[in-house]
Amino acid sequence: MRVLVLVKATEDSEKGFVPTPEAQEMMEAMGRYNDELAKAGILVTADGLKPSSAGKRVAFDGAGRSVIDGPFAHPRELVAGFWLWEVKDMDEAVAWVKRCPNPMPGPSEIEIRPVYEMADLQG
Template identity: 80%
Template structure:
């Protein structure tokens, strides 16, 4: 799974500007490449954490916490689910990715547990 990390700007919500329009077009072309290569299983962007809720668990108790949540760079702004042969292939694809934000940003790659990992 590939996570696009949030930024202070992404936590403000999506604003249509010439810069964001160009970024979205470039990302669309990249997603088309992933799809044509048989790598892309799923992808989407997430609304800011101001629209989010968290449910905290403590034994049988549940409490709901309303967003927004602190530390934008620790949040996720979007994701891809890819099927690749190994981490090296995932890194190679991420290196080809257009910048997903209008400024500095990060993408995190995390493997998903396979049934063999849990045996």
């Protein structure tokens, strides 16, 4: 099964990446973790996202479209980065997330969401 692993944003991540010694150390730890995921055959892709101030949203209302410029409110509801993994089940995904270095200074959260497969969509 494929899962999307979402690193939730924080007030700090919304300020953008600042190359402090602590941030560099965290990036190195995350690089080692990504190497482990790749060696285990789980990692499909991964990336970090720039702060929402660099983003836009497109709101849909019937045929109408409107563009909303970032930054967006409520950082903890935003995504700062992601992985796409191929795992045997949700338990394996949870076990790998528990091994992850803390992706943010201070408290942070990672969400795991199963990806729909074609078989899920066929009656």
